[in-house]
Amino acid sequence: MRIGILGDVHSNLEALQTVVRAMRADSVDHWVQVGDIVGYGADPTSCIDLIRELGCTVCMGNHDAAVLDLLDTDYFNTYARAAIEWTRTKLRPSDLDYLRGLPTVVRHTQYTLTHGTLHMPEQFGYVLSKVDAQESMRHQETLMGFVGHSHVPAIYSEREHARPNELEVCYDSEIEASAVGCRRVLMNVGSVGQPRDEDPRAAYALYDTDSGRMAVRRVAYDIATTQKKILAAGLPEVLAKRLSLGV
Numbered sequence: 001m002r003i004g005i006l007g008d009v010h011s012n013l014e015a016l017q018t019v020v021r022a023m024r025a026d027s028v029d030h031w032v033q034v035g036d037i038v039g040y041g042a043d044p045t046s047c048i049d050l051i052r053e054l055g056c057t058v059c060m061g062n063h064d065a066a067v068l069d070l071l072d073t074d075y076f077n078t079y080a081r082a083a084i085e086w087t088r089t090k091l092r093p094s095d096l097d098y099l100r101g102l103p104t105v106v107r108h109t110q111y112t113l114t115h116g117t118l119h120m121p122e123q124f125g126y127v128l129s130k131v132d133a134q135e136s137m138r139h140q141e142t143l144m145g146f147v148g149h150s151h152v153p154a155i156y157s158e159r160e161h162a163r164p165n166e167l168e169v170c171y172d173s174e175i176e177a178s179a180v181g182c183r184r185v186l187m188n189v190g191s192v193g194q195p196r197d198e199d200p201r202a203a204y205a206l207y208d209t210d211s212g213r214m215a216v217r218r219v220a221y222d223i224a225t226t227q228k229k230i231l232a233a234g235l236p237e238v239l240a241k242r243l244s245l246g247v
């Protein structure tokens with residue numbers, strides 16, 4: 001099985017379509033999305049439609065939860081909150097039903113899926129460091145774990161003969177690695193729709209269950225069109241600007 005993992009999409013249709021095209025070329029046959037389909041961008045409904053068409057296995061992100069009023073928006077900065085309020089006015093009843101049906105954790109036979117850390121999934125903690133990864137991985141029963149939320153790609157690996165809590169980590173915009181010889185691996189898959197590692201290209205991740213190969217890849221997309229749509233929608237200008245900087 002060739003698993004393709006989509007990180008935080010954030011209503012960025014141009015990035016999502018470009019990434020899906022690249023993933024099809026990479027022969028993905030099982031689609032996963034780590035939450036935050038909506039928030040920030042101007043195309044929430046088209047992004048939900050495409051994720052549903054792909055038959056993605058999806059967990060709930062903090063922006064999805066906030067749109068549903070399941071999470072207090074005081075927790076968000078002004079721009080994120082403005083986008084959440086705007087998104088609420090655009091979603092159809094079927095979109096709200098779909099988002100409401102998303103679990104905070106998915107325990108698949110091949111992987112564990114959550115938006116933030118696994119030890120407090122409903123609190124959406126960030127996996128930004130080895131310490132965060134160690135805590136999360138203690139609750140991970142599968143070889144592979146996929147998370148998003150920070151919008152920065154990273155792979156944390158616990159080797160089979162490692163001392164307790166000893167992790168190897170690779171932070172890079174693009175990563176090629178292997179899960180062979182690992183007891184557990186946690187992949188932070190980066191973001192499709194709003195990368196924050198100073199590389200504005202959309203990110204996606206791959207994991208091949210037969211070979212154990214995994215990767216984070218990047219593709220350039222039409223940022224100018226996404227920015228025009230954000231401004232035309234009356235969303236905060238900073239949400240358009242940050243896309244060309246990858247922050």
Ligand code: ZN
Pocket residue numbers: 008010036061063149150151
């Ligand atoms: Zn996000």
